[in-house]
Amino acid sequence: xxxxxxxxxxxxxxxxxxxxxxxxxxxxxxxxxxxxxxxxxxxxxxxxxxxxxxxxxxxxxxxxxxxxxxxxxxxxxxxxxxxxxxxxxxxxxxxxxxxxxxxxxxxxxxxxxxxxxxxxxxxxxxxxxxxxxxxxxxxxxx
Amino acid sequence: xxxxxxxxxxxxxxxxxxxxxxxxxxxxxxxxxxxxxxxxxxxxxxxxxxxxxxxxxxxxxxxxxxxxxxxxxxxxxxxxxxxxxxxxxxxxxxxxxxxxxxxxxxxxxxxxxxxxxxxxxxxxxxxxxxxxxxxxxxxxxx
DNA sequence: TTGTAATTTATAATAATTCTAAACTTTATG
DNA sequence: CATAAAGTTTAGAATTATTATAAATTACAA
Numbered sequence: 001x002x003x004x005x006x007x008x009x010x011x012x013x014x015x016x017x018x019x020x021x022x023x024x025x026x027x028x029x030x031x032x033x034x035x036x037x038x039x040x041x042x043x044x045x046x047x048x049x050x051x052x053x054x055x056x057x058x059x060x061x062x063x064x065x066x067x068x069x070x071x072x073x074x075x076x077x078x079x080x081x082x083x084x085x086x087x088x089x090x091x092x093x094x095x096x097x098x099x100x101x102x103x104x105x106x107x108x109x110x111x112x113x114x115x116x117x118x119x120x121x122x123x124x125x126x127x128x129x130x131x132x133x134x135x136x137x138x139x140x141x142x
Numbered sequence: 143x144x145x146x147x148x149x150x151x152x153x154x155x156x157x158x159x160x161x162x163x164x165x166x167x168x169x170x171x172x173x174x175x176x177x178x179x180x181x182x183x184x185x186x187x188x189x190x191x192x193x194x195x196x197x198x199x200x201x202x203x204x205x206x207x208x209x210x211x212x213x214x215x216x217x218x219x220x221x222x223x224x225x226x227x228x229x230x231x232x233x234x235x236x237x238x239x240x241x242x243x244x245x246x247x248x249x250x251x252x253x254x255x256x257x258x259x260x261x262x263x264x265x266x267x268x269x270x271x272x273x274x275x276x277x278x279x280x281x282x283x284x
Numbered sequence: 285t286t287g288t289a290a291t292t293t294a295t296a297a298t299a300a301t302t303c304t305a306a307a308c309t310t311t312a313t314g
Numbered sequence: 315c316a317t318a319a320a321g322t323t324t325a326g327a328a329t330t331a332t333t334a335t336a337a338a339t340t341a342c343a344a
Binding site for chain 2: 075076077078079080083084095096097098099104106109110111112113114115116117118119120122123124125126127128129130131132133134135136137
Binding site for chain 2: 291292294295301
């Protein structure tokens with residue numbers, strides 16, 4: 001349970017009270033070997049089915065937004081009926097498979113972050129994201 | 143009204159019947175000096191208020207999706223409660239101003255399209271889009 | 285002209301998300 | 315330790331974009 005103390009520290013250091021619910025959500029999101037993508041529904045389902053905890057859907061929404069604001073999560077810029085989040089907050093890019101609607105991470109070795117030669121006056125660049133849409137190659141169809 | 147015949151030809155050539163409604167939507171979208179971004183609501187409002195035509199909202203949805211499928215429109219990959227479309231179907235990128243929620247086009251001279259060094263096996267790359275998020279620079283705040 | 289397939293339409297259904305206000309928790313302070 | 319204020323959780327209602335439905339209308343090939 002040393003992870004738990006880390007989460008308590010992390011939350012406190014950003015002005016969020018370490019409640020039972022938030023710690024459970026930290027466990028679901030950050031006590032993992034790999035980063036991953038999720039929707040609010042995925043997360044709520046994981047908490048109730050795997051971690052056997054009852055957390056109100058409103059709290060899951062609130063917490064994910066709080067974590068996003070604090071920079072613990074990134075919202076993925078993909079147009080969809082639902083919002084997707086990423087526990088990988090480092091600079092990276094995505095492939096989107098239009099056949100399966102699957103989103104695949106890819107690092108700087110595969111797609112180099114493009115240089116921005118001119119910025120909007122008076123603004124700071126917060127992120128540069130590349131989205132590559134792919135689909136089955138149907139070149140031999142009518 | 144030579145534009146109108148062009149639209150009729152364009153629609154027919156892609157297997158879409160040139161109905162009154164579709165031609166009006168073509169006028170709203172393509173009879174312009176510049177490309178632009180819009181939501182379904184923007185478009186429906188423009189048609190009823192500027193072009194003084196009553197087209198059912200369902201038809202606007204249907205038509206925009208048909209036009210997207212035929213490649214006459216692009217859907218912008220931005221996470222939002224509504225979908226944004228772009229009449230600029232050429233390869234280009236976007237700045238997103240997080241202060242104002244404004245989306246600004248930018249061409250290849252400002253952001254060079256990144257090279258994709260490795261692709262997903264058996265898939266074809268359909269598009270490569272860069273999104274640069276910017277906001278007011280608050281570096282001198284606590 | 286006429287039958288069929290495509291299209292439009294109003295309206296209902298769906299689903300993600302946000303709002304609300306009351307109950308409960310956390311925490312700082314006396 | 316008691317307590318009050320501020321923060322948090324919660325169920326359920328409200329909102330809103332979008333999709334589905336099915337009947338009426340329109341386009342067009344034969």
